[in-house]
Amino acid sequence: MTGNIRPSRPRQPESPVRQENLRPLNLELIFRHIVATGRPVSRTELATVTGLARPTITRIAEELLAGSLLTETGLTRNGRAGRPRVGLTLSDRGPAGLGLDIRADALAACVVDLTGTVRHLAFAPSTYAGADAPDVLARLAHMARAAIEAVTAEDLTVVTATLAVPGPVHAGVVRSAPELGWREVDAGALLRAALDHLGPLDLPLTVDNQANLAALGELYAGDNAPSSFVYVSGGLGIGAGIVLDGRLLRGARGWSGELGHVTVYPDGEPCPCGSRGCLQTYASLPAILGDEPAPAGTTPDTAVTGRAEEGRPATLAALDRAGTTLGVALADTLNILDIDTVLLGGSFSLLSSWLTANIRAEIDRRVLSAAWAPVTIRPALLGPDAAVIGAALTSIDQVRQHPTTWLARSPGSRPEGLREPDAG
Known part of the structure; x- marks a missing residue:
């Protein structure tokens, strides 16, 4: 399954914060409006909708452009009379989210960019007969590395990874997954160790229930969901x-x-x-x-x-x-x-x-x-790929909800401290 997938539900417009020392809140206000709109938005429209001054909109837009969170499109009228204006929309370069999944017949890895477009989707045949958790998660670690390398070549940086597992999870520990023969398996720690074994990688990692992530993938799968x-x-x-x-x-x-x-x-x-x-x-x-x-x-x-x-x-x-x-x-x-x-x-x-x-x-x-x-x-809509796509969308949604965390990174370094979703 490829194509554009809507990673988060539109939010109602929020009131602007005018104090200069609260600039990050105004930045998030503008960015979330662009996310919710789902189409190119001009600087003039942003000023009208948010009530912020045009110079403030310009400064924030330039910061978002420089941080590879937004890109400029061709001229747009946004349905209004008057001369066309340059539109701002989500960038397809910059941050990306990684999803991993343990399926009945395969292991899966998926990367989506900030627009929700699937940029990498790979599978490896799998059987669980005689395979213990460290072996399964070591194979997933190799798939994760390959996915990260593939999208890095396309100017994308994976910022968070989410693992989908078929069972209830608490703090990264799979409490019970009888079909895998797992009980009280710290999948988060095992996958982290397997990733680190392949080389240093500062990547926040979350483990969540497979069906929950698949449901989120379906929720974000289209405007008519x-x-x-x-x-x-x-x-x-x-x-x-x-x-x-x-x-x-x-x-x-x-x-x-x-x-x-x-x-x-x-x-x-x-x-x-x-x-x-x-x-x-x-x-x-x-x-x-x-x-x-x-x-x-x-x-x-x-x-x-x-x-x-x-x-x-x-x-x-x-x-x-x-x-x-x-x-x-x-x-x-x-x-x-x-x-x-x-x-x-x-x-x-x-x-x-x-x-x-x-x-x-x-x-x-x-x-x-x-x-x-x-x-x-x-x-x-997403068929058997819903969980891995939902996991990737959950990962990138951390940037969509908190863009200042991505912007605060040092030049050339990976983003740190992204807020992890509450995974039960």
Whole structure:
């Protein structure tokens, strides 16, 4: 998936601060207005919108241009009468964000620039059989280095990295990821050590839940993205990212969205988490594949898709069961949260043709409001790449929210002290 992706929701205009000793606040005011507008903005328009004096606008614009945060475009009228004026827009050189992801079939690395455009997207086939956390994260470190080197050649500087993992995270520690066999794994420290082993690299690093980052990626994926939705991600396990009114719902301890461990059959099959009857035991890729694993040279996604297209009864029955149990779990979620959109992500985006009918049947049967307010169920726009793109967008959003941190760096050095997002 390439192209331009909108990394943050527009904010309402803020009031200017006129004291010269508060110049950084005025700088952020101007920069955020350009981010929110999403089109070239003239200096005259900035003066009108913010109420700041034209000389102040000029000084701040020159600083943002010199810091590679903005670039000048051709002449623009901005929809107004009068002579065209030079527009200011986000630069596609300068700061960039790095996302890393551990997927069912691959490791992934992505870099986006300040405009939200994907500048690098790479994958490495992966299997977790016999692979412990240090080995997996060492491979990701090599991919991260390769991504940084690739975009450095394009005049980009990676300022922050975010790692997506399939499990709840606190302070960089993956508390539980049964599908990976991880429990209490300090993924942040292990990845930092692997990066440092390859050479000095002063790069802030955050670890976050895969489904949460994928939901953020979908939230930023276009102007028509819904402001409230449940993003359900299928793969080795099942997770969900919940967005309410344009904000990610993390929960008190960052554990929200563990849809895979919602009980659908109280006395059902045992789950690696220690419980029984969890959704994951019926609707994850391993559950759909059953006793016949993916053949060598294929991925779980392509193995399931191929068997379904061949009309294999066992695979079709497993997909029917997956869709039904997904519908049951999602219906409970929608009844509690009153959300009207479900996005099928990860492997579910590729299998939506076989899952959607049964999901809809259960939601229509069980969601109280479905008769008056139908629920939208559709594949996620970013497909299986949502988590790694969302991780990269989360990384670059630190600059978009706090541009003065980037500008404060010493010439030629990497930015330091970027505020890390609250990752639960």
